[in-house]
Amino acid sequence: MPDLRRASVETMNSELVAADPALVGNDALLASVLAGCGDCIKILDLQGRLQFMSEGGKRVMEVEDFSALKGCPWPDFWAGDGNVAAKQAIESAAAGKRARFVGNANTAKGNPRFWDVEVMPILGTDGKPSHLLSISRDITELTDTQKRHDLLAAELHHRIKNTITMVSAIATQTFKGDDIADRRTTFQARIQALSTAQDVLISKTWQSAPIQTVVESALTPHLSNENRFTIAGEHLELTARQSLSIALAVHELATNAAKYGALSVAGGEVDIHWSTDQVDETGDRIFKFTWKENGGPVVAMPTTKGFGSRLIARVLGADFGGTVDVDYKPAGVVCILRAPAESVVSES
CATH class of the missing domain: 3.30.450.20 (PAS domain)
Known part of the structure; x- marks a missing residue:
């Protein structure tokens, strides 16, 4: 008998002796284990x-x-x-x-x-x-439970998609006129961003989603030239709520960049990265998500804050339990989310 097997048997027998020496080699014990x-x-x-x-x-x-x-x-x-x-x-x-x-x-x-x-x-x-x-x-019961869960998730997905489609149709019929065409287009784009994020979540049964997938999905309308984006970071999982908020935030940042920032001119680029390897002033590890534009036109501080700015400043920070800073630097917009590292789950 190999040494490992012998050691396992000796360990088992020593533990049985510690409980009761009569248990070693006890046929009744073996029969009870096999029957039970x-x-x-x-x-x-x-x-x-x-x-x-x-x-x-x-x-x-x-x-x-x-x-x-x-x-x-x-x-x-x-x-x-x-x-x-x-x-x-x-x-x-x-x-x-x-x-x-x-x-x-x-x-x-x-x-x-x-x-x-x-x-x-x-x-x-x-x-x-x-x-x-x-x-x-x-494991029949486990697989049956999973099948029921998948069926309910698929039904939920179908109902949400129908609701999003209905909201979009209502908006199209309600907000008519060429004078508000840009606002109607913006609203439809935001609805689509939510729908795309929801598609990512349904593939993970609404429990969590990889941050890389969420970010890339939110950028889909702008990825015709992928060389304009650098997207990198750890393998992290976001909760359903975090996935939706960061998808909307990235959509808003990308839309703004396409209109006024780095994506509005040839040669403009956006660097998106995240990590959990930094610490704050108290020594606690933090999750840091950064959007940084460069190569675009000179940026100026906006005179008013729209929906996108309020979304990024309030909702994004709240859903991660952190803070968001948006800096309108002349070289390009920089948006940084800082939150406790525990707010995201590492896959490694």
């Missing part, structure tokens, strides 16, 4: 033929007479891709390696189940595989 475990525990020969099934396994597999199944090729319980995966798992385990897969297989009574399966070698005294241990966990 809800997983289907099986022993196969090296060719994958079924040799043993735990009492708990018979229960979950709805097996009344194991003798009718003993000796059957275990992969035959699986169909399609599951059959292929089961055969590959046997080959791997027989070669001394662990294998794992998920798939559909019916119980002995024909009821469909979805299983998470692990197959591993049982080593003999010579250290080579003598049998195979297969443990199957019924």
Whole structure:
């Protein structure tokens, strides 16, 4: 027996001795574990033929007479891709390696189940595989729950898209006239920015979204020449609320840049980057998101604040629990969001 296996057995026995020496080698204990475990525990020969099934396994597999199944090729319980995966798992385990897969297989009574399966070698005294241990966990309920969740998410997505379309149609019919065409166009663009951000979120089931994807999606109308943008930063996840607010903020900044800033002239560029590796004056790590324009016309401080400015200053900062500074430097607009690093989740 390899040293690692021997050490594991010795550790287990020492822990059992600490509980009660009588538990070591206790057949009743083994029988109780195999009967009480809800997983289907099986022993196969090296060719994958079924040799043993735990009492708990018979229960979950709805097996009344194991003798009718003993000796059957275990992969035959699986169909399609599951059959292929089961055969590959046997080959791997027989070669001394662990294998794992998920798939559909019916119980002995024909009821469909979805299983998470692990197959591993049982080593003999010579250290080579003598049998195979297969443990199957019924995860049908989990997959059914996920399917229901996906169905509800898809329905929510459909309803929100319909609502956005209706709002857009109402706006088009309400705000008529050439004198407000620019404001109507601006409103429609903002609605589209919300719709695009929502598409990103629905792909992640409304839980979170990668910041890179959110930013790039918000910039879609302006990415005909991608060389004008530098977009870089850590792999971070934004909450649904943060995703919507930063998508709208980036949309507003890009729209303003296209009208008056770096994107309004040839050669203008925008640098967008973020990180969580800086600290504030108290030594706490911060999330810093920066939009920086350069190469555009000389910028002047606006005389009034519109919807976009108020959105960036108030909503963006509030949704991240931080602050936003917009600096209208002559060389280009610089917008910086600072928030606690804990407000975003790292994927690494």
